[in-house]
Amino acid sequence: MLPKMFQQAIPVLEKIERAGYEAYFVGGSVRDYYLNRPINDVDIATSALPEELKKIFRKTVDVGIEHGTILVMDQDSEYEITTFRTESTYKDFRRPDKVEFIRSLNGDLERRDFTMNSMAMNVKGMIIDPYNGKRDIDDRIIRTVGPPKQRFSEDALRMMRGIRFVSQLGFALEESTLKALSENVPLLSHIATERKTMEFEKILSAPFKKEAVSLLIQTGIYKELPELIRYPEALECFTETSNIHQLNKEQAWLLLLSFMAETNVQAFLKKWRLPSKMIKNRSKEIQILKRRESSGWTKSLLYNAGLEAALNVEKVYCCIHNLTFSSLITLEENYDRLPIKSKGEIAVSGKDLMEWAKQKEGPWIKEELNRIESAIINGIIINEKEPIRRWLKECNQQ
Ligand code: ATP
Numbered sequence: 232m233l234p235k236m237f238q239q240a241i242p243v244l245e246k247i248e249r250a251g252y253e254a255y256f257v258g259g260s261v262r263d264y265y266l267n268r269p270i271n272d273v274d275i276a277t278s279a280l281p282e283e284l285k286k287i288f289r290k291t292v293d294v295g296i297e298h299g300t301i302l303v304m305d306q307d308s309e310y311e312i313t314t315f316r317t318e319s320t321y322k323d324f325r326r327p328d329k330v331e332f333i334r335s336l337n338g339d340l341e342r343r344d345f346t347m348n349s350m351a352m353n354v355k356g357m358i359i360d361p362y363n364g365k366r367d368i369d370d371r372i373i374r375t376v377g378p379p380k381q382r383f384s385e386d387a388l389r390m391m392r393g394i395r396f397v398s399q400l401g402f403a404l405e406e407s408t409l410k411a412l413s414e415n416v417p418l419l420s421h422i423a424t425e426r427k428t429m430e431f432e433k434i435l436s437a438p439f440k441k442e443a444v445s446l447l448i449q450t451g452i453y454k455e456l457p458e459l460i461r462y463p464e465a466l467e468c469f470t471e472t473s474n475i476h477q478l479n480k481e482q483a484w485l486l487l488l489s490f491m492a493e494t495n496v497q498a499f500l501k502k503w504r505l506p507s508k509m510i511k512n513r514s515k516e517i518q519i520l521k522r523r524e525s526s527g528w529t530k531s532l533l534y535n536a537g538l539e540a541a542l543n544v545e546k547v548y549c550c551i552h553n554l555t556f557s558s559l560i561t562l563e564e565n566y567d568r569l570p571i572k573s574k575g576e577i578a579v580s581g582k583d584l585m586e587w588a589k590q591k592e593g594p595w596i597k598e599e600l601n602r603i604e605s606a607i608i609n610g611i612i613i614n615e616k617e618p619i620r621r622w623l624k625e626c627n628q629q
Pocket residue numbers: 257258259260271274326342343344345348349386388389392
């Protein structure tokens with residue numbers, strides 16, 4: 232039986248077929264199905280032109296009509312349906328701006344990047360595989376559809392996609408694909424940073440990052456990624472670290488940053504056009520990691536970090552020092568034992584302080600609250616109004 236994702240979409244394909252056109256599942260979902268991996272989303276390809284599709288379905292949205300993609304709403308689900316197309320004219324080693332619609336499935340499969348991504352499946356679950364994707368999957372090989380040099384010069388991002396699939400699947404790049412990749416690295420300079428970042432982050436998220444980052448070094452691709460040209464040793468250290476397959480994207484970034492000893496982490500990450508929240512979090516974690524290295528986890532370090540950052544830092548620390556992850560459990564227990572988790576939980580307010588001291592508002596309140604916060608975290612006072620008031624009184628009498 233086909234996975235649920237496909238089953239749900241079958242009526243959509245059947246509707247297109249009833250109108251006299253062809254429709255297939257294509258791309259990643261067919262690959263993942265054949266690999267017995269979970270399917271994220273299904274892509275549908277059809278011989279119907281976008282205008283023809285709009286006549287078949289009542290609710291559609293033009294999401295990428297110039298590339299032949301429309302969004303079809305069917306019951307509670309949405310499906311991206313793309314008209315068979317070729318990409319005959321490539322400009323500047325990037326994906327073409329203009330595409331040509333065609334009526335043949337084979338032509339559409341031919342423009343796809345790797346053999347494993349160039350399979351289609353019909354509503355009956357039959358796989359159409361003119362480029363031997365199944366054979367290459369069985370052999371755990373990533374191979375371009377057609378001559379690799381040509382395919383990489385059409386769209387240089389495919390080189391990074393190839394390495395990203397290494398990281399996700401643990402497959403090897405086929406020999407001539409790898410050779411062409413090494414020889415065409417400079418073409419990546421034409422690709423937008425955002426697209427390269429997206430692939431790099433997928434490399435860091437996936438289990439075979441050691442193998443994939445080794446390939447980035449071996450092929451020289453790292454030189455075409457923001458700022459990495461300055462850090463070949465950091466990348467080497469990264470690949471030599473044990474247990475990195477267990478790190479998520481955030482932790483993998485942190486590990487890499489730790490090997491770079493970069494003084495301006497923010498500026499470095501900005502070059503990658505990463506979201507500001509991600510930049511902020513990694514910059515904070517790198518500081519926490521330094522303190523964890525120099526003086527271990529104190530209560531206030533743990534409190535200031537927050538649980539998520541603390542666990543990221545500790546996991547990376549364990550990798551760097553070749554330790555098991557058992558300290559993560561203790562760390563979480565210690566975090567749970569902290570009497571407060573944030574300033575908002577302090578039992579007294581600025582208003583209380585003004586009343587007790589009979590003083591007006593001012594910067595002193597913030598200072599006083601910081602002092603109280605630190606005393607609570609370190610177990611010097613309990614987090615209740617009256618003990619805090621007494622403690623303040625005692626302090627001020629000294
Ligand atoms: P994922 O599981 O990450 O979504 P995917 O293979 O589905 O992987 P997508 O980027 O969603 O990757 O692309 C869908 C399909 O479109 C691919 O399987 C491939 O057939 C084709 N494709 C995507 N990008 C390219 C490209 N740069 N050149 C050629 N074909 C591509």
